[in-house]
Amino acid sequence: MTVAPLAETGRAPAPLGLPRTLTPSKISAFTSCPLAFRFSVIERLPEPPSLPAVRGTLVHRALQLLFTYAEEGDRDRERAGQLLEEAFRELSSSDSELAALGLDADGSEALLRQAGILLDRYFEIEDPNSVRPAGLELDLSVEVDGLVLRGIIDRLDVLPDGRFAVVDYKTGRAPRAEQARSRLSGVQLYALLCEEVLGQRPAAVRLIYLRDRVVISAEPSDMSMRGVLQRAGAVWKAIERACEQADFRPSPSPLCSWCGYRRYCPAVGGDPDGPR
Numbered sequence: 001m002t003v004a005p006l007a008e009t010g011r012a013p014a015p016l017g018l019p020r021t022l023t024p025s026k027i028s029a030f031t032s033c034p035l036a037f038r039f040s041v042i043e044r045l046p047e048p049p050s051l052p053a054v055r056g057t058l059v060h061r062a063l064q065l066l067f068t069y070a071e072e073g074d075r076d077r078e079r080a081g082q083l084l085e086e087a088f089r090e091l092s093s094s095d096s097e098l099a100a101l102g103l104d105a106d107g108s109e110a111l112l113r114q115a116g117i118l119l120d121r122y123f124e125i126e127d128p129n130s131v132r133p134a135g136l137e138l139d140l141s142v143e144v145d146g147l148v149l150r151g152i153i154d155r156l157d158v159l160p161d162g163r164f165a166v167v168d169y170k171t172g173r174a175p176r177a178e179q180a181r182s183r184l185s186g187v188q189l190y191a192l193l194c195e196e197v198l199g200q201r202p203a204a205v206r207l208i209y210l211r212d213r214v215v216i217s218a219e220p221s222d223m224s225m226r227g228v229l230q231r232a233g234a235v236w237k238a239i240e241r242a243c244e245q246a247d248f249r250p251s252p253s254p255l256c257s258w259c260g261y262r263r264y265c266p267a268v269g270g271d272p273d274g275p276r
């Protein structure tokens, strides 16, 4: 495989297959680095297992189990801790990313401790007994002008007035104030999916940054819904063009330090033709 653009090779590369759907994470991946998007979404190359990603999966699953199995009034920190251990057992299956980390007993204990701290912070942010979830890990998709938009919503709440609120948990660092708006665009897409599929625009979208105990929220509006659609359409066109020309350029940034595809990336000295 070569990632050199047409101008550098002198011959037209074969077009690449388009992804079937566009999701908030694909939009974010493509706009952050088209080449990393190609490796991940188009070629589906597995990323090396990552501790922060596994920690995030673990905490998401523990919170999902909390709202699934603990009745209102029983959703306390102790129960959440039991369900964290349950989530850990589930995710320890042989072919999981957690298993691929190959943690020993001390490593597993450290992971559970770090995940537990994120759960502590969750309980500082909100009381889960005051939450009425209408859906958990809700998988919604809709076709708009031939483009299939899809999203899996961590939690869809019913507010006291009967309207919906979209909630997305984040386990990484909270963005700086000037980046907050762009981070909301993913959850705004979830709001659009709710409106199209469930027939009701959510009253609020909320990003809960557990690690920093920060909540960023917004009220979806006609303007934000139009903006989400326009952005998704523009990104999709750029992906179509990149696939047609097999031209996905690297976009070096501080995120390169955490990129799982460095060994294939020419921008950081990797070999794009190296063994997969």
Ligand code: SF4
Binding pocket: 033, 035, 036, 250, 251, 252, 253, 255, 256, 259, 260, 261, 262, 265, 266, 267, 268
């Ligand atoms: S190392 Fe950086 S430039 Fe290269 S693919 Fe990864 S994110 Fe993109």
